[in-house]
Amino acid sequence: MARSKEGAATPAQGGGGDSEITWEDTAKHIGEDYSGGIIMVADERVDKVMISRYCEPAEIGNLTYWDEEAARMAGYRSQVVPWAMVKEVPTYSGNWRPGQPTRFPLDADVDYQSQLAARSPSSGEPPMPPTNAGFFTDMTIEFFEPVCLGDRLTTMGRVLSHVTPKETRVGVGAFLGYTTSYFNQDGQLVAKATQGNYRFVRKDEKDIVR
Amino acid sequence: MKAFYPTVDTTVRWPIPPQIYFEQVDEGDDIPAVDFNLTYQRMIMFVGATRNYPGLHHNERVAQKRGAAPGIFLQNNSCLMLWERVVSDWMGNYGRVRAATFRITEFHLAGDIIHVGGKITKKWQDKGLNLVEITMESKTPRRVGMAGTVTVALPSLKYPTTTPMWDREGNATVVCQ
Known part of the structure; x- marks a missing residue:
């Protein structure tokens, strides 16, 4: 029998929950850290290919991202990671490594979603009502020390920052936010981000306002 | 057989673009907008570039069921990449x-042309930095898809080749005013 078409949803995609819990109960956990004390060290150092592949789809042409000499002239240690990229690709912990089991079992169907690399340290979530869908909604990010070629980033913390119940065009649920900090190999803070997502019970298709 | 090795220095050189300075901008100024055509090929390039593989961003069935979306849509960081392009082109x-x-307020769907632009809504000096706040907006064919602000530290004409740097309290660590 093939594995579920839905496969493994990421936490932000909803699923689970307790019908005895309200969003007001969830809000009581604001300020608590849901990283489990896990310190995630990126598996890969920043390299030129990582940066250029990132810049290609949106055709980002700032020369400090492409040319080491231009970056040094501008006062950087070496070629610079685009600001939008800082918390995304250089924090990568690997989707598969030697010795690990396959992420793509033979009994998985074509829509199966494998559990790939975590994007931030996580030890679960606060108690919350049942949801069956979700997506990212918002982010506030501050930047500090530049991230350059050869840097290796560490990701720490996942503190619940806000819980805002709301009915939207697509469902009924709440906006949740978590705050995470990013450091370089010298312990310097490079960025601090609060990311929000909407966790909700999806409305019937006929009730969704497009 | 003789092995082939590329030359040691394969760096490609590009012309240095014009630079904008703090003294040259004012509140109310628009920064140059860019239109992005989200073809399916480009949507998949975004997925690969961010290494973010949930089906929401490349599988129509998953996007509709798990994301309540009409079809595959850009992941949040890919939406931010559009702003990265517009802002970093401008700031030099x-x-x-x-x-x-x-905040993302509408799906950025395959087939959309997304218009991204910004306006300087605040200009000030703080803790040794020359700062401008740009109010940004991404427009999908249906409605505004993403809105917010980007705060940029600009160099000054007095120190034209000094990039602003700051510590974790936001205090300038190089002289740029």
Whole structure:
């Protein structure tokens, strides 16, 4: 029998929950850290290919991202990671490594979603009502020390920052936010981000306002 | 058989673009907008570039069921990449982004042309930095898809080749005013 078409949803995609819990109960956990004390060290150092592949789809042409000499002239240690990229690709912990089991079992169907690399340290979530869908909604990010070629980033913390119940065009649920900090190999803070997502019970298709 | 090795220095050189300075901008100024055509090929390039593989961003069935979306849509960081392009093109080699805040309000779908532009809504000096706040907006064919601000530290004409740097309290660590 093939594995579920839905496969493994990421936490932000909803699923689970307790019908005895309200969003007001969830809000009581604001300020608590849901990283489990896990310190995630990126598996890969920043390299030129990582940066250029990132810049290609949106055709980002700032020369400090492409040319080491231009970056040094501008006062950087070496070629610079685009600001939008800082918390995304250089924090990568690997989707598969030697010795690990396959992420793509033979009994998985074509829509199966494998559990790939975590994007931030996580030890679960606060108690919350049942949801069956979700997506990212918002982010506030501050930047500090530049991230350059050869840097290796560490990701720490996942503190619940806000819980805002709301009915939207697509469902009924709440906006949740978590705050995470990013450091370089010298312990310097490079960025601090609060990311929000909407966790909700999806409305019937006929009730969704497009 | 003789092995082939590429030359040691394969660096490609590009012309240095014009630089914008703090003294040259005012509140109310628009920064140049860019239109992005989200073809399916480009949507998949975004997925690969961010290494973010949930089916929401490349599988129509998953996007509809798990994301309540009409079809595959850009992941949040890919939406931010559109702003990265517009802002970093404008701020030049010597500008640096201090902070960004945004909210996604509509799916960026395959087939959409997304219009991204910004307006300088605040200009000030603080803790040794020359700062401007740009109010940004991404417009999908249906409605505004993403809105927020990007705060940029700009160089000054007095120190034209000094990139602003700051510590974790936001205090300038190089002289740029």
